[in-house]
Every structure is written in structure tokens, then in C-alpha cells.
Amino acid sequence: MVKNTDNQRINDEKPMNPSILDERLSALDPSPAQLQKLLDEVGRRLAAFVETIDRQPAQAADYFDPQASWLRESIPETPSAPGEVLDFIFGQVIPFAFNPASPGYLAHVPGGGLFSSALGELIAATVNRYTGVWAAAPAAVEMETQLLRWLAELMGLPRGSLGLLTSGASMSTLIALVAAREEYLGEHLLKGTVYYSSEAHHMVAKAARVAGIAGRNLRPIQVDGRFRLRADLLEETVRQDREQGLLPFFVCGTAGTVNTGAIDPLAKIAAVAAKHELWFHIDGAYGAAFRMVPELQSLFKGMERADSLAMDPHKGLFLAYGTGALLMPDMANLRRAFSASAAYMPAFQESEEHLDFCELSPELSREWRGLRLWLPFKLHGVAAFRHALAEKRRLAVQAWQRLSREPDVEMAAPPELSLFAFRQRFQGINREEENRRNQVLLRRINAPRRIMLTGTEVGGRYFLRICILQLRTHEAILNEGLELILEALAEARNSF
Template sequence: MDQQLKKLEYEARKLEYRAEEQSNILQKARKYGESFIENISTLPAYVESEDMGRDIYDLPFEEHSKDMDTLLDVLKSEVDTPGLNPASGKHVGYIPGGGLYPSAIADYLAAVTNRYAGVFFSAPGAVRLENMCIRWMNDLVGYPEGASGNLTSGGSIANLIGLVMARDNAEIQAKDFARTVIYTTRQVHHCVMKAIKFAGLDDAIVHNIPMDEQFRMRVEKLEKQIKVDRNEELIPLVIFASAGTTDLGAVDPINAIADISEKESIWYHVDAAYGGFFLLTEHGEKKLAGIERADSITIDPHKGLFLPYGSGALLVKEGEKLYKSQHMTAHYMQDAYKATEEVSPADLSPELSKHFRGLRMWLPLQLFGIKPFRAALKEKLLLTRYFYQEVQKISGIEVGPEPELSVMYFRYIPGEGDPDQFNKRLVDEIHRDGRVFLSSTHLKERFYLRVAVLNFRTHREEVDLILSILREKIKKITEMGSFSE
């Protein structure tokens, strides 16, 4: 056994790099990252690729080791080249992810030290740090002392926890599920539909409340539907409103919906994953007025604070309701219950093992201060209005309503032929070109292009390039002709 242990130890110790090896591999990774950022302005926003990174499979996991240079080459060619480049300021298609450099440093430090930030006993400073981030966001939305929350992987999990909490708070039992009613609109993020399924509420009734011309919930229709449901002895459970829909950036009438939720004693959840951090601006404060009246809120730092993907948050006005919904105990954790000065994230979420994700938010907020974040968000609002004005100078462009936040949609109406086919061709041409990335959507059975301006690297230069490419591609397609069905 002694010889066997020595042999195994020899191999196992290879997992621990010596200082020189650590420095070498870190230097190569840093050089790769710095090169990516240095060239980000010239890199395409989207790359169509025939094999779509398939050659990654040419490097299977094997018994022997591989060198870092080879792995970085494959990473560049098969992972970081094909497809969408969310770090690019020319990506205005989907709601962009951020990728602040200090957040990458924070993730490195969090991974190296590997603090378990789920339980206060395990890492009290880490838990305090994450709770500090949550407290700051609660202050931002106007929640009182006693509010709580959890840093999640994104809006999907935040919305799921919010729905489960609403279910638990109402003491809904399985026998009640088919009589339970959820109110929202067809513009709500599709992760809410997934949350309904995962919360065991597949049998619940989902009422999609009609919207006005700007795709905002019509409160008079909501109020009427609730009365109908109560007369039919159904159980109104939760209202899901949107503070900036992902599709169009629409903001539901938050205050008016709060009036109804309070009057009817229905849980009120606002999905502000995209729009929430616009509260740092005067415009956002006006648009999201009344959000502090919601029982719970979803907000994504990987959107409005430009952090890397995997940075969401759930905020709850009455923190004890979140604790009551999520807290559980285990015998093997009895030592951890000795220290309870602050509530632990593991008691407020389905997650037990978790990344110390709060560090990626805390570090840039401390390094930069709040001022540049506020300025960047104001800039995105103005850039969207600039684009809205300038794109209408292109003959044949039809726009939707003036954007409420930083998302807008439009389409080109050709002199002849089918507009939907033309705009599909237009999107395809833009994607093939790759210099910029726009996305598309369907509204009232019509095909539209959409622009979502929220990358901290997007400035007027990038918006002007998008406008230039639109003119170029419209001219090209028009000259090619034949775009009818």
C-alpha cells in the first residue's frame, strides 16, 4: 500500500502547479484576453461558420496532457470565432451581455480562493459582500429595511424563485393548482413560462392580458379578468409585469398594476431583468415609478451593469417570505448553524453549492464607482433615440413607437414585393456580413428587425456603422430584386 500511495501521490500532485507553472499559464491566458479586448473593435460581431466549432471534438479528453498554446489556439478558432460575439459593441441584437474586465479578475480570484459563499459560517466575509450587493440593489428599487434577495445565475432562476415564493406564500397545495391563476402578457419573457412548469404549476391557468399599441398590459382588462376569475371561484396567485420586455423594451404600467395587486391581495412580481438598472437614470426613475410596490423583482447585473453572463438577482420586499420558502436544514450542516449573524444565500435559493458570484459585481462597483455606470446607461438611452431618429431618414423605413428604454424595432417597406421576405433577406445579409449584429422578431404577423443598445462598448461610432450597413444592404437587395414569396 505504501508504494501504491507514493505512486498515486506522484500523479495526483501534478494537479498542483508550482509557482513558475502558475505564472506561465496565467501569462498566456492574460495575453490571450488582452489581445481579444485590444482587437474587439475590429472583430466581427457575428461569424457564419460552416463547421460551427465542430473541430473542438478533435481534442478529446485523454490520459496524457496537452500544452496551453495548443488549447488557446483551439479556443480561438473553435469557440471565440464562430457565432455571436456578445462582447462586441457592434452587437445590438439580443440584450447584450457585458464582460467588464474587473469582473473577469474577480472571477479569477473567486475561483482561485474558492470560497464557499453559500453559508455564513463557511465564508462570513463573502456572504456579507453578496448581501451588500443585494442591499444596494434593494435601495436602488426603493425597498425598505427587511428586504432580502439572492444573486442568481440570471433572470430565469430569479423568476422561478419568485414564482415559487408566491406559491408558498399563498399556501397553494397540489389540489389547488388547476384553479390557480397567473396573470401576464404575451410579451413576458418565455423563462416565466418555463418557471410555471418547473414550479409544478403546469395545470394552472395563465391569462395573457391584452396589451395597448405599445405592447403594455392594459390594467382595465387585468382588473376585469380578476373579477371574472373570483366569480368562478378561481385563485388569483400572481401578476407578472415587465419593466422592459426583452423583445421590445416595453414597460408595463407598474403603478397602476400595483394598485390592483394591493386591492386584490395578489402577489406582484416585476421582471426588470433588462430594465431595472435604468433606475440609475432620471428617465428610468420615471418609467419604472412604483416598482418599490412590487412584492418581488428580477434584475440582471449582467445586463444593466454590464457584468459577465451568469449574474442575475431576485429582490424581495419582505425578506422573511423568501427565507420561509427556501430554507431547509440537514444534519451534516449542524456546525454551520452556529453562526447566523447574517442570512445565508443557501437559505434563500434552490442553490447550495454555488460560485462566489458576488465578487464580480462588488469589485467593478468599487473600482469604478457608480458614476460611469450611470453615464453609460444614459448614453444607451440617448443612442437608441438617436438611432430611432436617424433610421427614419432612410427612405422606406417604418418604425415602431418611440422606444421606452433602449430597444426599438423597425422594418423596410420596398417599393414592390413582399416586405416580410425583404426584411428576412436584410437580416440574412447583415448576418453574413458580420460586422454588426441585429436580430429580428415577429409582431402582429409581420417581420421586424430589432436593435437593443446595452453594451458598454456601444457608442455613436458603432450606431453610425449600423446605419451605414443598413443603407448598404437595402440598396444591394433592392438592386438584386426578386424578394416576393
């Protein structure tokens, strides 16, 4: 609960258990008894956090004091009481932020909060298995490989497809783009051209720049009335570039854009890519996981023809930030781009059945990422994820239908998945003033801090975005959020 005191501190309504761990941990390797007590203390605070999550604000970053005295604290040469340190983390650091764990967090693309995933990460970090090379932890690498096989199957990729886990879609797309560059361009780097929707995530252009593609050779392709890449313009642009002596080599389709949730015509893009010998990459960071819902699979026709697919389990599969996946039917493309060896390294695998992840990306050091999702899949079953995703889609459609009944509300497009954008129209004013009023509308909706929406621009017009993908977002909080939105719309009508 937010208490707007002079110090603007955020405190939980429920007091903590008075018992705290006072024994200092002067040794870097605590005894088993100390370790158990510390885990108990952390677990108690995490349980209290989860128990009160529905009463916590959806965002409180603006309560943070950048002049707080603790920011000037000197280097701690001696140990502090663990209980005091944990109280500080949970009381003075965690609250002052956007709260993606909140059921009212409908901003950006949420997803995190799956505690079974956190358990997997805790186990992996404690036992500290090195999974960059198969020989160093063969069972752990095989477990992660098994997870990748499951993901590829769930995404409808050809039998035998695998991939690797990354920090997120930005890194996945960069890795795919470098592999495509090595496959298609050779020494002709400055002639390579990259194609993507004008609604694509900015990380596509960023990855191209990092991969050494000249900015003048980046081609955002115009979209149709539903904000989907126009395959006819893609093909026309590719032909024009070839006639100019350039080397088209990479096209990215999007399965769920961040502005409107649009899904590009993947099958048509795949046909253009095959015809003109382009690497076909799909950015499915937000939307690809929805393919797991049977009634939504037709939206992703053409995904099975991708040369590479980026998806983010830390979005659509509810993991904490930091887990992406790059899935591919042909792992040899990654090995050609990233293989490197040294005398001090363990022997690498020559078999295609066993993966050395360090041979597939720029990373040599990497954590054991696979347990973060393998454990939840095993503990909950994949059906639980399907049901949760179907619920988020249903709630988004429900919200869209309700707001569509307001005569002065304009929708950018119907929700294909769980995201849509809307704005309030006003008569007799210019676009700049209408944009300003919708920005005011967003602030009014977010002011109570029960829900959090974000804004964006579509065609120069300011829209508000609703993205329903938080694990804990259910019908009750959505209805509460809709009431807040409707009240803010009414207030705007009266104010303006």
C-alpha cells in the same frame, strides 16, 4: 478579422508573441512559478482579444465545422503544452460564435465584457469560498449581502430590502413564483392562476410550468398600442377567474420587454395586485438597471411596490453571462419556501441580519457570485455605470430618429430605453411576402459581420431589432451600423 479560406478559419490580424508555455502541468496543483507563467499566458491572449475586438466579426458561428477532427479526439491521459491548449481555445473555439463582446453586437440583449468583473470571478473561483451558509464564509457572505443592499437601493426598493444572486432572471422568476405559490396557494396548487403581458418573456410561462401551475391557468394579458400590459384587462381577468373558483395569486409586470423594450404600467399593476391580493413580480432582466439613470427613473414608477424584482447584471451592468439578482423587501417569504436543514450542515443563522443563501433558493452548492459586481462597483464607481447606461439610451434614440426619417420604415414604438424594432414596408404585397423581404433585409445587414441585429414577430409581422447595451458600443460603430442598414434598405427598394 474573418478570412474566408477553404477551411473557413478565423484568425487575428495581429500575430501572437512567439513565446509559449511549454512546461507540462502534470501536477494538479501547479507551483506558484508555474501559476504565474500560466496567468501571464492567459493575460497576453486576453489582452490581444480585447485589443482587436473592434476588428472581430460581430458573429461567426456559421464558420464552425461540426465535423472538425478535434471533436473526435480521445480522452487526454497525458498533459498537453499549456501554450498549445490556449492557442486552440483562442483560435478554434472562441471565434466561432456570436460575439457579444463586440461593439457591433446589437442583437438579443448584450451586455458582457467588463474585465474587472472577470477578475472578481477569477479571484472567487481560485480561493473557492463557500457562500451558501453564512458560517462557512461570513465576510464573503456579508460582502455579497452588502452588494444586494446596494442593488435594492439603486432600484428604489424599500429600506431593508435584500435578495440573492442567481444565474439569471429565469431562475430568479422561478424562485419568486415558488415563494408566491407557498404563500398564497397552500394545498390548492391546481387552482392557482398567473398573469403577465402577452409581450412578456417566455421564461415567465416556463417558470410557472416548472412551479407546477397548470398550463390552462396561465393568463397572457393583451397589450395597448405601445405594447404595454393593459391593467384594466388584468383586473377584469382576475375578477373572472375568481368568479370561476380559481385562485389568482401572481402577476408579472415587465420593465423592458425583449421585443420592443416596452415598460408595463408598473404603478397600475401594483394597484391591481394590492386590491386583489396578488404577488407582484417585476421582470426587469433587461431594463431595470436603467433606473440608475436619474432622468429615466420616472419610467419605473411603481417598481418600489414590487414583492419581488428580477434584474440581470449580466445585461444592464455589463457582466458576463450567469449573474442575475432577485431583490425583495421581505426575505421571510423565501425562507418559508426553501428552508431545509440537516445534521451535517453548519448551524444556520437565526438573525434576520445575516443570510444563509442556501435557505433562500433551491441551490445548496453555489459559487461566490457577489465579487463579480462588488469589485467593479468599487473599482469604477457606480457613476461610471450610470454614464454608460445613459450613453446607450442616447445612442438608441439617435438610431431611432435616423431610421424614422426613411419613408418606408415602420417603427413598432419609440425606444423607452435602448431597444427598438423596425421593418421595411412594401406596397401591393401580402404580409407573408413582406415578412420574407424583411428577413432578407436582416441577412443583408448582417452579411458584412460588422454589426449583428436579430429579428422578431410583433402582431404576426416580422421586425428587425436593435438593442444597444454592449459596453463597447459607442457612436462610431453605431454610425457605421446605420450606414449598413441604410444601404440594405436602399438595395431592398431596388431589388423588389
